[in-house]
Amino acid sequence: MQLEAMPPVVRLTHVSRTYQAGALEVRALDDLTLEIPPGRFSVVIGASGSGKTTLLNLIGCIDAPSAGAVEVCQQKVAELDDDAVADFRARNIGFIFQTFSLIPVLSAYENVEYPLLLVGMPGPERRRRTLAMLEAVGLAAQAQRRPNELSGGQKQRVAIARALVKQPQLVLADEPTANLDSATGASIISLMRRVQADSHTTFIFATHDPQLMSHADEIFAIRDGALLEHRGSAS
Numbered sequence: 035m036q037l038e039a040m041p042p043v044v045r046l047t048h049v050s051r052t053y054q055a056g057a058l059e060v061r062a063l064d065d066l067t068l069e070i071p072p073g074r075f076s077v078v079i080g081a082s083g084s085g086k087t088t089l090l091n092l093i094g095c096i097d098a099p100s101a102g103a104v105e106v107c108q109q110k111v112a113e114l115d116d117d118a119v120a121d122f123r124a125r126n127i128g129f130i131f132q133t134f135s136l137i138p139v140l141s142a143y144e145n146v147e148y149p150l151l152l153v154g155m156p157g158p159e160r161r162r163r164t165l166a167m168l169e170a171v172g173l174a175a176q177a178q179r180r181p182n183e184l185s186g187g188q189k190q191r192v193a194i195a196r197a198l199v200k201q202p203q204l205v206l207a208d209e210p211t212a213n214l215d216s217a218t219g220a221s222i223i224s225l226m227r228r229v230q231a232d233s234h235t236t237f238i239f240a241t242h243d244p245q246l247m248s249h250a251d252e253i254f255a256i257r258d259g260a261l262l263e264h265r266g267s268a269s
Contacts, residue, residue, distance in 0.1 A: 052100045079247065194210060
């Protein structure tokens with residue numbers, strides 16, 4: 035089936051998310067509806083506090099909406115219990131966090147391998163994929179180093195390798211190039227584009243990086259939790 039004939043990887047319908055901050059109710063997302071087709075490089079932009087991270091957390095099944103429906107990879111997330119959500123997330127979604135979120139007691143190799151352990155991948159294939167991904171992000175020589183022995187840029191590349199190693203349908207990234215110099219950032223964007231082309235992976239970024247935005251297939255502008263503008267093709 036051609037990508038354009040496939041259903042959306044992400045579908046949000048009238049989604050709102052509110053939080054209680056003491057006596058104050060904070061509306062992080064406000065009646066937001068959007069769809070993202072498969073195989074896209076989609077970018078979410080907006081000022082700090084606009085709702086970008088909340089949106090990524092809902093799509094990533096880390097958080098649940100206060101109202102509305104979230105569908106990811108053709109799965110209505112509300113139909114899953116906590117264990118099923120965790121399994122669904124492990125198999126289908128990769129995450130790249132601005133704060134890296136690496137496991138400090140594990141080496142770079144072990145951090146990248148970890149998602150494959152969670153889904154029960156056999157040892158030989160696990161090793162092949164882990165080494166190939168470390169090579170792809172230029173960290174084969176640092177495979178046995180722990181996070182505290184790596185620079186900020188190296189940690190980010192480990193985080194990116196960890197997100198991509200299981201070849202997920204969907205990758206969510208919060209400022210993935212923020213800690214990289216422009217040359218390394220360009221090489222990482224090129225790597226993600228190759229993964230997108232080879233595996234039809236859908237990428238959704240929250241970013242302020244003009245270099246990353248210039249590669250976007252579509253851009254969603256968020257303000258005060260609402261969709262302000264959507265720029266991009268429909269196919």
